[in-house]
Amino acid sequence: MSNSSKRSNLRVMSAELSLLSRPDGSATLFQGDTCVMSAVYGPGEVRINKEQIDRATVEVIYKPRSGLPGCTEKSQERLIRNTCETVLLSSLHPRSSVSLTVQEMQNSGSLLACCINSMCLALLDSGMSMKCLVAAVHCVLDFEGAVFLDATDKEEKGAQACVTFVFDSVDKNVVMVHAVGKYSVEQFNKCMSVCRTASADIFHFYRETMTKKLKRS
Amino acid sequence: MVDVLLSDAEKTFIIHGIQDNLRDDGRGCEDYRHMEIETDVVSSTSGSAKVRLANTEILVGVKAELGEPSSGKPDKGRLEFFVDCSANATPEFEGRGGEDLALEISNMLTRAYDCPKCLDLGKLCVIKGQQCWVLYVDILLLECGGNLFDAASVAVKAALYNTCIPTVTVSQDEGHVDIELSDDPFDVQHLDVTSAPCIVTLSKIGHSHVVDASQKEEACCLARLMMGVTEKGTVTALKKEGSGSLDPSSVEEMMETGKRVGQALNKSLMEVLCLEEQKGKKKEKTGFLR
Amino acid sequence: MAVDIRVAGARERPKPEVSEELNNLVTPGDVITSDTGYLRGHGTYMDDDKLLASVAGVVERVNKLICVKALRTRYNGEVGDVVIGRILQVGMRRWLVETHSKLNSILMLSSVNLPGGELRRRSEEDEKMMRMYLKEGDLISAEVHSVFADGSLSLHTRSLKYGKLGQGTLVQVSPSLIKRRKTHFHNLPCGVSIILGNNGFVWIYPTAMEKTEKTGGYETDLQPVTSADREAIARLRNCVLALAHHRMLLFDTSILYTYEASQKFSAKYIPKPEVMTEIIEIARGRLEREGT
Amino acid sequence: MYSSSKPAETAKISVRAARPLEYYRKFLEKDVRPDGRELGEFRPTILNIGCISTAEGSALVKLGNTTVMCGIKAEFATPKTEEPSNGYLVPNVELSPLCSPMFRPGPPGEQAQVLSHFVNEVLNQSCCVRKEDLCIKTGKLVWVLYCDILCLDYDGNAPDACILSLLAALKSTMLPAVKYNEETEKPETDSVKTEPLHILSNPVSSTFAIFDDHLLFVDPTVQEESLATGTVTIVTNDNDLCLVQKPGGSPVTADQMNTCFERAFSRSKEVLRLIDEILHSIER
């Protein structure tokens, strides 16, 4: 197999902003063959029982490609929402709601990372005030301890551990981690440093995408 | 329960009346309202009955189907109650409104019938552990005029009495089991309901208790005692219902009444059912019209 | 103790008699007349110059006016009607009252008598005391004061004969069975009084229970009713139901005759179908003979 | 309209309720928490193993006030065709309305679902029970272990309590001896003889809360959870890591992560010692 060699760069990314007309911001992101579409509504009206007096209520709905959402999806949803709450300056819009829909289109690995990146692009597109940007990078460890960046679904299956990091654009600190499998602290740290380096590419990609959007308008 | 609104004075009037053993429709405390019963009213069922108790009207259909016995009782048939509160009876039943009441009635009936001697379910076994008759008893509340539990139990007993189960022959060759249903409409089995229970509801109103409470009386009642009573006077189920409490001595009195009335109810019901059966096919059908 | 069960088929069913009223029976869509000279009343509509029925009922003709009176309807209130109603809700300066009409009726705080006499200003205290006067579930007798544009009724009780009802029993029948009379309050010779509300609510109560005027009638007498009165009330209640069951008009004479006819039975047997039929036949015969 | 505090509570507590954040800051300046704990200190942990005899394995864990009970019910099932010799492990966490006013009756809410998923991931990734060990007859009959974790008192840090109760319950699990009768194709259960379950590794969870974007402390109570700006959960599996989860919140540096790892490994040793002690005391 050609991709059994250790891969240290991300798959090709492409994105399209504002594809949808109804939402306030939307983004469709491809990372390799993995594709996720996100849409942002808000800030808008909030249901009375969810109202918070000091900030906007952030709601995320994660839709799997097929079937009903189960525990796994709820877990994903919460990871995305918490990440989103961290970067949004929600205190600027008290007593309102920001709602995000993240729709999985195709999963060929690194799904969670792709979801978070597309969410970040959709927020950018909507012009919402944010503290900083975030970039999600996924990698897997194989049984020899080699790191594969931005793994495909095949690579995920045979992996020793699957790790997703989210870094902020200012200090490159860890906003979110989801790491499962069997690995040592050293391996964890190795993954973290590889992913942190790769996050720069994503931030660069965000910039490119926005430049493209500005040129067109 | 289906609630009606009453003023305090109306309640006082009813409570005092019951103390005097003279209720607002002229009855004494232990009198039932006039009850009319008809069996074999729905031809698509294995047995059916309709009971009208003043303004309370209940239709019961029994459907016998072959099914698997429950794991706890491999050599017995099954009896399953399902109550449906029609929204025609009261708009409160619309949607899921009648669910709680329906569950309460079916639970009480299940409990009252959950005794090995009430109904010989052993007769309903076809092949031990594999096939048995399942009797689905569907109870439909058509109109609510008080005392639903008693009326439902009477209707159930009548419908079971009326139930015909086709005779089955089981042939076995080389481990291959064949079940054959007789298609002769007269080659059927009947159920013996002699020791099946009727439910008697005793409503504590003021310092006395009454049987067969009307809707207005139910609105005055804080605590009821429901009893499943057989013809022999044994008790197959007991339940206190409502938000009030009872004196131990009045519990005893109520049980005494319940037993007495229950036995009489069972006796009259069986007489009526036998009478109707004797008339056989000649009898005049009234169906659903009054 | 009595348990009274029987087979439904065992009851004798009298052949339905053909009354001449039935000749005038129409159902929705029936052409009543194609003459253009008539006026369109309740229960009818015009189409292609023809007058058609919009409800099932009996055609009534008053000069040029044609109405169809439905067999069973909700109460259509008219100003001046006596009604009996049940308080559903206590609201801002008003009570919502159930009178079996299409919409809930309204009783304004300003339309009731308050303790202390006729000429009294409604103070804020009174507003707070509203639930003390009348609370949810209470029964009142009242008169229709006005009909609002949406058809809901405004009631008043500003006469001593109206107000909160005490002990007694309520029977509900179809409003079309209440005969319109000069008075709807009757003291019957058996020691029992009856109020025939135009809305089909019939209130039966012991005559002795007169209201005391000092408290404005808001304090009810909760003393036990005597056995005799109670027996009479029960009998009367069953008679009213029997009359309604046979779709006979309710008014003092019909009720009294039925009551008298029922004497040979114990009160509790009256609801039995054949007893009902027998009593009603006797009363009907007597009414026809006397031509009332 | 009604205050939720108990009638006899004193004024001191109302200050704490009114301005909780300031109240905590005052304490944390001195590196101590209002309940007297240091930042790296867990609440007293009480463990009771085998308390439910109707379950094949059970354990009750108290982490301060937080109380969690895990019961394991074993049943027979047919294996999946693609994994004919694998049994099933079905963990579920129930945050019933009994344990806190935050939870409502009805189907599991988001938090319960997330916790169930978390426990499921730990159970699968740590491989502490080999699914092949649950096979009775390949392709025909396997064990299914329903691991139900019930929260009885929710005072924060449910993940750690859940994992601990699960591990302890699994370690106490005794499965009845079963023979598969080839002729009747039916199992025969021995009502007396039982066999213990093999536990291959020991996952232990430690949760940290981030306070004011920089301070990390371990084992947050429910109030600390609500004040925290983020959490980090680390599940160790003997000498390795099994799961690291930081679901958003304040960013942390690599150094902070490493401090957490250290504490997590030391906690793991404490917890395993506790489980061993209790198991020994039962055997005796």
Added chain:
Amino acid sequence: MPTDSRRIAGPESSTNPYSFCTEKPRHDLLKNGKRQDGRKENNLRPIFLKAGVVSQARGSAYIEQNETKVICAVYGPREVVRKEDFSMKGLLTCEFKFAIFSCRERRQHQQDIEEKDYSVQLLEALEPAVCLDKFPKAQMNIYVTVLQNDGSALAAAITCASVAMADSGIEMYDLVAGCAVRVAGKNLLMDPCNQEEYKPEDETGLTNSGSVTVGLMPSLQQVSAISSKGEIEFELVKQAVAKCVDVCTQLYPVLQQALVKSVSERQNEEG
């Protein structure tokens, strides 16, 4: 059954291993006047009752009768959520649940018919004891979970819930004590354990076999709950009820002690 997407799903169906036991043990209820666990007919199991066990709840209690273990928590009074539930009286709700692992047979996550039935019975047992008219427009919620069921679960739940309610400081007219009795032939076995409980499938046509559960408000001497299963002769039902009433009265001090202890513990904590 519809799949529950909000929980981790197991295999489609599974069966209880003990239904395949090669020999099924049969037990006699009484041998030489003694029951299987050595008790006499009238003896109860030792009761351990503790109030104030759930820190987050307004009131709570835990009861243990040997292997029967029940926990209960009370929340409220709080605002009524649904608007149509508004009334001048407080609203009391009750949720009774068997923990999934609490019985020999695995229970389901969702409330089944038996649990719903018990919820209603428990509610009706407690309603008469709570001063609901003191809490207009408010609701109080009782949650009961049976951690392990070794018989008499409903009776234990009644006792436990009433102590939890009292622990919450919600005004009550009286406590409620619960007691169950198994009727077998002419014998009345108080506080039956799981093996002694009436199970309709085990009966071999014995008349007089059933069980009775009673809830009593001991100081008012009022019966607030009564329920029976199985076919029993009338005289025996009467005896059974009377005996339960007696035992409930005897239980009263146990309930009181548990409450006193919880109150004094709370005082010590604060003082």
